Amino acid sequence: MTTATHHLDVAPIIEATGQLLLDHYVFPETAEQLAALLRRRLADGAYDVEDSAALAGLVTADLQSLNGDLHLRLKHHAGPVPTEQGAATLARMREEFDSTLGGAPRVELLGGGVALLGLAPALFPLSWSAEPLGAALTLVAPADALILDLRANTGGDPDTVAFVCAHLLDGRTHLNSMYWRDGDRLEQSWSPAHVPNARFGGSKPLYVLTSARTFSAAEELAYDLQQLGRAVVVGETTAGGAHPREGWTVHPHLEATIPVGRAVNPVSGTNWEGTGVRPDVPCAAEEALDRAHALAEARLAAEPADEPHPAKVTPEQEQTA
Structure with missing residues (x-):
């Protein structure tokens, strides 16, 4: 169902969006440029459209035109927005x-x-996912190697990233830091020291699958583990969104x-914004599972059964496995 032009009062929507940019966007100078751009486009009649969905597309394109920030959007909802x-x-x-199943739809033991x-x-x-994720992570904890598939994951909660990482590391670890415009402060994110049940741990082989759709907090999970040298990322370069965002209703x-x-990784000193997480073993997303499984089996076959798994593996080692 569309909203006719005479029912869509565009000017207040653009004004509200511009003010939100000025008040909250993590890059204040860019916010000023974007707010001015929206005002110019409004005055030029660029937003004289038939419905709110069309307006959302036009405004989003303009919002992303300066720095390509994929989290910066005017998002259309088919139903009324709270x-x-x-x-x-x-x-x-x-x-x-x-x-x-709480965000863990697939748990499987491969060969x-x-x-x-x-x-x-x-x-x-x-607060929703600790129980199902904890159960899934406990289930895979005894495996000799683990493949974590994030190819269809488009983001979420940084606290959940830390919770998952706690099961894949041996102790409390500094994962990421977040700079917040509000208060001009830097806030560190650490994996919890304890997990409720068994953990896979920080030494057995770990592979993370990515696609061009992998986004936001899912990218953080892949990036944190990669920067720590804990996981080998297999698949495609991810979408490239490292900015946590908030949402405000500006129209029904x-x-x-x-x-x-914006994220600030303690190892790299930067983040994956605009560049994406680059895989250690690049391949098409649909081939990533088979590729990682083969690498894991080769890695396990090369290790004496009575010796511990090394904690860190370079991409070069994986390529020659």
């Missing part, structure tokens, strides 16, 4: 959570003692999503 900040996103995520854990479509808020069917922070 007025509470962030409520629209949470409502959609809850539906996905309930239909995907050669290699386990596969698929996390999709999101890393849901930890439109939500302005504005990044309010």
Whole structure:
């Protein structure tokens, strides 16, 4: 169902979106440029469209035109958007959570003692997902090697990233830091020191599968493990979104999503914004599982059974396995 032009009062939507940019966008100078751009485009009649969905597409293209920030959007919702900040996103995520076993729809033991854990479509808020994710991670903990499939994961909660990492490391570890515009502060993210049940641990072979769709918090999970030297990333370069965002309702069917922070990795000193997470073993996403499974089996076959697995493996070692 569309909203006719005479029912769509565009000017207040553009004004509200521009003000949100000025008040909250993590890059204030870019916010000023974008707010001015939206005003110019409004004055030029670029937003004289028939419905709110069309407006969302046009405004999003303009919002992303300066620095390609994929988290910066005017997002259209088919149903009415709740007025509470962030409520629209949470409502959609809850539906996905309930239909995907809490975000862990695939747990499988492959040949050669290699386990596969698929996390999709999101890393849901930890208050929802700790129980199902903890159960899935406990189930794969005894495996000799683990493949973590993030190819269909489009983001989620940084606290959930830390929770997953805790099961894949041996102790409390500094994973990431987040700079927040509000308060001009840097906040560190550490994996928890303890997990509720068994952990896979920090020494057995670990592979992370990625695709061009892998985004946001799922990228952080892959990037953190890669930068720590803990995992080998197999697949495609990811989408490249490293800015946590908040959502504000600016129309009954439109939500302005504005990044309010940026990631700062303690190892690299930067993040994956715009570049994506680059795989250690590049291949097409549909080939990544077979490739990682073969690498894992070769790695396990090359190791004496009574010796511990090395904690860190270089991509060069994997390529020659």
